[in-house]
Every structure is written in structure tokens, then in C-alpha cells.
Amino acid sequence: MILTELAKLVRRPRTWVLVALLCALPTVVAVFVAVQEIAPRPGTGPAFLSAVLDSGTLFPAAALAIVLPLFLPVAVAVVAGESVAGEAQAGTLRYLLLRPVGRTRLLVAKLVSTLAFTLLSVSFVALTAYAVGVALFGSAEVSSVSGTEFSTADATVRIVLTVLYVGWSMLGVASVALFLSTLTDSPLVAALGAVGVLVASTLLVTLEAAAAVQPYLPTRYWLAFIDLYRDPVLTRDLLRGVGLQAVYIGVFLAAAWANFTTKDVTS
Amino acid sequence: MLRSWRWAAVAAGVAALVSLPTLAGALPTRSSDVTAEELRDLVRASGAVAHEAYGESRVDLPLPDVDALGDVPELLGSTTRTRTAWRTPLDWRVDRLTVAGETDVVRAGALTTTWDSADRSVTRLLGDLPVRLPRADDLTAPVLARRLVATPDTVLSRLPERRVAGRSAPGLRVAPADPAQTLVESVDVWVEPGSGLPLRVEVRADGQRNPVVTAVVLDLELGDPGARRTAFDPPPGSTETTTQAPDVAAEVDRLVPFLLPNVLAGDGRADPAGLGTGGVAVYDRGFEAYAVVPLDRDLGGDLLELAPPGGVFATPLVTVLVGRVERTAYVLVGTVPEQVLRDALTALRRDPPPFVGDR
Structure with missing residues (x-):
């Protein structure tokens, strides 16, 4: 079942169109910055983008910061929101469940497929950004934001950890969308619902009056991956980010399971 | 029945998770019989306490956005995150953490070095200036508390214990002896009881419900952070300058x-x-x-x-x-x-x- 879902994911043109779009945006930004030789003023624009003119080694981090606020979560929400609701809308969910397949198993297969898309898209963004960054800006030695030098191995480890952290953060989005996908027969509604949650969270994170709830908002620690580039690594927000996403993932997957395994499937 | 059992399990899990922060916040404090004067003396002597800390300082003093003031209006009008490595009063480092970078102040003897990751600049200053603009390191709870507690002509009193940085911290209130002549209503300081290191400072202005300045240590590790944590070598490609007047206040004072x-x-x-x-x-x-x-x-x-x-x-x-x-x-x-x-x-x-x- 899991292999079937993974094969379906890989065979679908939509998967690769989304991945290509995600990779294209940072590439376009890199080309503009390289041609004009004008990076955003330090402290403005996406994280690390002001530093890429000196070295492209950290462009994967800048690329993830570019797609993280909107494009990446929307892509993940579209895929996760479609997972169950898409089958229902196409009228195939009933037939899927007629086979000797438990609902929990089907949900796990959909979850693994969504997880695979998330890791695939984040990894592709990082890999293409590294290639584009080194090609356009070179691979000079880089330093941490704390002013200490990074070896190539140091930088590589931190980029890999960034990919894992951003991927984990996107799983929180995926679990919300997957839960909504079990509630509705419309993939669009499920995806928009997840995006709505993220928009609300992003708004509340910037609102001082909402300070009491900010530590619990799903987007609160997304940009904490920047702390990987401090020396020593500041683990406080990273650990909180991992823990908070674990809670969202656990709660919404449990809710998706409780709903999907007990709902009346009519389509 | 099966349906309700599954949803009940999910609801119970959510309720347990939601109640965790409340339970953590309700941990009891341990009362202490230390006097206000003893706490003040502990705070004054706390510069010698080696530690590493992560903290936040929030200041609500809206200033006009004048170019010459640099980032001071932002510093005094928002929340600042800092990471401190403190060995002695002449060997420390305070990093001001921003979303995408750092502005770090490193003290080594008489030399103060500032590293700005945004423009990759290193600025060196030899000696202490009598007048300068505030920096992030001035707003950390220990530094701010030591400065404010040393104020003369004040009245001291004890405040109840409060949990700060996972510790039960006794409190000290410092109030002006003549309230009519100042806008400061009180300075409240909560102190790590073993070392005397200030963990939280609240400065209240006359007639204001909320503190105008709040500086708090959120994570604390007592002990020597090691020489490597306070060492700083400018990275390749950075611009280095030495100055006698790092900001407009020092410049005005000098000239x-x-x-x-x-x-x-x-x-x-x-x-x-x-x-x-x-x-x-x-x-x-x-x-x-x-x-x-x-x-x-x-x-x-x-x-x-x-x-x-x-x-x-x-x-x-x-x-x-x-x-x-x-x-x-x-x-x-x-x-x-x-x-x-x-x-x-x-x-x-x-x-x-x-x-x-x-x-």
C-alpha cells in the first residue's frame, strides 16, 4: 500500500511541477541578485540573501527562507489536502476501502506519501540552490553569523540539519491538511483550510497583543533554523520548534485517524 | 461506542498537552528569609558570577527615528534577544540575536569589540566611555539590575519569590526616596538565591500598569563558559575599524x-x-x-x-x-x-x- 502511494506520487506530473516551481523561485532571485549585483540591504529581505554575493555556499539556507513563508507550505498543504479528499472527490475512496485494506493502513500510506513529498521538495530546493549558488556566487569560505569561520563540512552539516528542520516543520502543515482532508470531500477546501491556519498563525506571531499564545503557534519557530548558523548553535528555539511541531503532528494525525476510521464513506 | 472511544482518546491527549504549560507555570516557589539589604549586596557583587544565559529585554520607550541614533529607537522600542557568556566583568560576550544575524559585543580587558554580521564589520574601542548610546548588553537583566540597584537615595523592600529561569527567585523592590522628582516608580529585581545573579528586572513608571522595561533571563547555566566562548577573531573579509567615539552621543561628548x-x-x-x-x-x-x-x-x-x-x-x-x-x-x-x-x-x-x- 505504501509503495503504491509512493509510486503514484512519483508518477504524478503534479508532484514534479510543484517541486520545479519551488526550485524556480530561489533560482530567479539568485539570477537577479547575480546580474544586478544588488543583494538586499543587510537585515532586510530573506535571511542570508544579503550574504550570498560573497559566497553561494549558504544559498540553500537563503532559498529555504525564500520559500518557507508561503510557497513551500502551500505546496505541502495542496498535496496533503488532496490525499484523502482527492480520492473522495474522484469517487475512488469507496473502492479503495472495498479492498482488504484497513483504514488506518490507508491513512498511514497517505501520510508516508505526504512525508516523502515534503522531504523531496525541501531536499530539491536545497540541492538546486546549492548548485545555483555555487555557480553564480562561488564557494568562498563562509563564516557563522557569530563571526567564526565554517569549514565546508561544518556548512554542509548545518545545511542538512536545516533541510531536516524545515521538513519537520512542514510535516506540521501536512498533518493539519491531512486531518482536514478526512473531514471534507474537497481537496481545495482542505488545502485552503490548512493555509488559513498558517495565515492566522503568521499574523498572530507578529501581533504583540497575542504574546501569550505565540509560543504555541505553528509558525512561531519556523525561522529558528537560522540559529543553526550561530556559533555555538543556539538550540533553545530549535528544540522548541521540533517539540511544537511534534505536538501538532501528533494531535492532528490522531484526529485524522479518529475521524477517518469512524466516518461514513459515501463517495 | 468505538467512535466515541477514539475521539475521547484524542481529546484526552490534547487536554494533557494543553495543560502542560499551566502545570509547569504553577510549580511552587520556595520562600526565603533573605533581607532586602542582603539581596542588594548580592546583586552588587554579582559581576563576578561566571555564567551563560539566554535572555530577553523589552523596552517600551518610543523615540523619534533619527538616523544619528542608529538602532537605538529599535532597541528601546521592541524586544531584544541576547545570549551572554560571562567570565568576569572584563571578559564577556553578549550577542544580540536578530532574525537573520547578530550584533555582538565582546569585552576583553580594556578592549570592547563589536561585530555586526549584517555588514560584516568589526569596531574596536579601547577603554570605557563616560557617555555613549545604550547597547543590547546594557539591557541584559544582570547588567541592568546591577546598575539600577546601585542608585543612591532609594528605599528597599522585599518582594515575594517568583519562578524565573526554572528557579525560585527572591525579589527586591528599589523605589525612589523622593517619588515626586522622578518618573521612576519602582525597580523590581528577582535574584538567583545561590549566586546573587539578577534574573529578572522590571522598571515601572509612575502611573503605568505594565513595566516600561522588562529584562529577564530565560535560560541560565552557572559556571565558567570557557575562554573560547568569549574569544573573537575577525573573520576573513570583514571590515575593521578602531574608534574613539562609536556613536553620536560619544561623538558629541568628545567634540x-x-x-x-x-x-x-x-x-x-x-x-x-x-x-x-x-x-x-x-x-x-x-x-x-x-x-x-x-x-x-x-x-x-x-x-x-x-x-x-x-x-x-x-x-x-x-x-x-x-x-x-x-x-x-x-x-x-x-x-x-x-x-x-x-x-x-x-x-x-x-x-x-x-x-x-x-x-
Whole structure:
């Protein structure tokens, strides 16, 4: 079942169109910055983008910061929101469940497929950004934001950890969308619902009056991956980010399971 | 039945998770019989306590956005995140953490080095300046508390314990002896009981419900962080400069050629004028403190244009008065009511400070 879902994911043109779009945006930004030789003023624009003119080694981090606020979560929400609701809308969910397949198993297969898309898209963004960054800006030695030098191995480890952290953060989005996908027969509604949650969270994170709830908002620690580039690594927000996403993932997957395994499937 | 069982399990899990922060916040404190005077002495001596800390400082002092003030309006109008590695008062590092970078201050003996990751610049300053603009390291709870607790003419009292940085911290209230002469209502400090390191500071202004300044240590590790944590070597490609005046306040103090009086409108000067004294004067009587700053033509012109009618920028804790004395623009700024600054400006106009030539 899991292999079937993974094969379906890989065979679908939509998967690769989304991945290509995600990779294209940072590439376009890199080309503009390289041609004009004008990076955003330090402290403005996406994280690390002001530093890429000196070295492209950290462009994967800048690329993830570019797609993280909107494009990446929307892509993940579209895929996760479609997972169950898409089958229902196409009228195939009933037939899927007629086979000797438990609902929990089907949900796990959909979850693994969504997880695979998330890791695939984040990894592709990082890999293409590294290639584009080194090609356009070179691979000079880089330093941490704390002013200490990074070896190539140091930088590589931190980029890999960034990919894992951003991927984990996107799983929180995926679990919300997957839960909504079990509630509705419309993939669009499920995806928009997840995006709505993220928009609300992003708004509340910037609102001082909402300070009491900010530590619990799903987007609160997304940009904490920047702390990987401090020396020593500041683990406080990273650990909180991992823990908070674990809670969202656990709660919404449990809710998706409780709903999907007990709902009346009519389509 | 099966349906309700599954949803009940999910609901129970959510309820357990949601209640965790409340339970953590409700951990009891341990009462302490330490006196206010003992706490004050502990705080004063806490500069020798080696530690590593992560903290946040929130200041609510809206200042006009003047280019010459650099990032000070942001520092005094928002929340600042800092990471401190402290070995001794002459060997420490405080990193101001921003979303995408850092501005770090590193102290090694008499040398203070500032690293700005945004423009990859390193600025060195030898020795301490009598006058400069505030930096993030001034706003960490331990540094701020040591400075405020040392204020003379105050009344001390104990506050109940409070959990800070996972510890039960006894509290100390420092209040002005003469509340009518200052905008400061109280300074509350909560202290790590074993070492005396201040963990939380709240500065309240007269009549304000919320503190105007809150500095808190959120994570604390006592002990020597090691020499590597406070060492700094400029990375390749950074620009390095050495300066005697890293900001506009230090520049004005160094260059403005007026000799301000030792006593102004009845207030004594904290640093009596003499050889080597700068152009800025601080008049200081406990929490009743204000600075008088003569400005050069450009900066003075900018500020006079920005100033509202009457020349007063009033915040709950700090009053700023801009006015002319003969042809020179002056800024008077302090934790005092407007009338105190007006009296001082009137005294300056009555007896203008003498011009003492280029410094």
C-alpha cells in the first residue's frame, strides 16, 4: 500500500511541477541578485540573501527562507489536502476501502506519501540552490553569523540539519491538511483550510497583543533554523520548534485517524 | 461506542498537552528569609558570577527615528534577544540575536569589540566611555539590575519569590526616596538565591500598569563558559575599524565645545567639569537623573525640525526636551518630569555655558 502511494506520487506530473516551481523561485532571485549585483540591504529581505554575493555556499539556507513563508507550505498543504479528499472527490475512496485494506493502513500510506513529498521538495530546493549558488556566487569560505569561520563540512552539516528542520516543520502543515482532508470531500477546501491556519498563525506571531499564545503557534519557530548558523548553535528555539511541531503532528494525525476510521464513506 | 472511544482518546491527549504549560507555570516557589539589604549586596557583587544565559529585554520607550541614533529607537522600542557568556566583568560576550544575524559585543580587558554580521564589520574601542548610546548588553537583566540597584537615595523592600529561569527567585523592590522628582516608580529585581545573579528586572513608571522595561533571563547555566566562548577573531573579509567615539552621543561628548555648569537649577553634576570632561553633563540625584547635551548645527537642526510644539517628547519613563540656548540646540533627556527639564533649560538660557574652543 505504501509503495503504491509512493509510486503514484512519483508518477504524478503534479508532484514534479510543484517541486520545479519551488526550485524556480530561489533560482530567479539568485539570477537577479547575480546580474544586478544588488543583494538586499543587510537585515532586510530573506535571511542570508544579503550574504550570498560573497559566497553561494549558504544559498540553500537563503532559498529555504525564500520559500518557507508561503510557497513551500502551500505546496505541502495542496498535496496533503488532496490525499484523502482527492480520492473522495474522484469517487475512488469507496473502492479503495472495498479492498482488504484497513483504514488506518490507508491513512498511514497517505501520510508516508505526504512525508516523502515534503522531504523531496525541501531536499530539491536545497540541492538546486546549492548548485545555483555555487555557480553564480562561488564557494568562498563562509563564516557563522557569530563571526567564526565554517569549514565546508561544518556548512554542509548545518545545511542538512536545516533541510531536516524545515521538513519537520512542514510535516506540521501536512498533518493539519491531512486531518482536514478526512473531514471534507474537497481537496481545495482542505488545502485552503490548512493555509488559513498558517495565515492566522503568521499574523498572530507578529501581533504583540497575542504574546501569550505565540509560543504555541505553528509558525512561531519556523525561522529558528537560522540559529543553526550561530556559533555555538543556539538550540533553545530549535528544540522548541521540533517539540511544537511534534505536538501538532501528533494531535492532528490522531484526529485524522479518529475521524477517518469512524466516518461514513459515501463517495 | 468505538467512535466515541477514539475521539475521547484524542481529546484526552490534547487536554494533557494543553495543560502542560499551566502545570509547569504553577510549580511552587520556595520562600526565603533573605533581607532586602542582603539581596542588594548580592546583586552588587554579582559581576563576578561566571555564567551563560539566554535572555530577553523589552523596552517600551518610543523615540523619534533619527538616523544619528542608529538602532537605538529599535532597541528601546521592541524586544531584544541576547545570549551572554560571562567570565568576569572584563571578559564577556553578549550577542544580540536578530532574525537573520547578530550584533555582538565582546569585552576583553580594556578592549570592547563589536561585530555586526549584517555588514560584516568589526569596531574596536579601547577603554570605557563616560557617555555613549545604550547597547543590547546594557539591557541584559544582570547588567541592568546591577546598575539600577546601585542608585543612591532609594528605599528597599522585599518582594515575594517568583519562578524565573526554572528557579525560585527572591525579589527586591528599589523605589525612589523622593517619588515626586522622578518618573521612576519602582525597580523590581528577582535574584538567583545561590549566586546573587539578577534574573529578572522590571522598571515601572509612575502611573503605568505594565513595566516600561522588562529584562529577564530565560535560560541560565552557572559556571565558567570557557575562554573560547568569549574569544573573537575577525573573520576573513570583514571590515575593521578602531574608534574613539562609536556613536553620536560619544561623538558629541568628545567634540562639543561648551563647558556645562557643575550645578544647574539646583541639581549637582554627576561628573564635575574639569580636565578631560566631555561636552555632555549628567545631573544625577538617585532616580532623578538627566543629561544635558549641546548639539552641533546639523544634528541640532534635525532634532528641532522633528520636535513637536514645545520641544517635548514625553514617554512614561523618559522626557526629552529640545530647545535653543543662544544659537546652539540643546537636548535635555532624563527620567524626570518635564518641568525639571524646563527649569534646567531656563537656567542655561539665563547663564549660557561658555564656549571653550575645539577639544
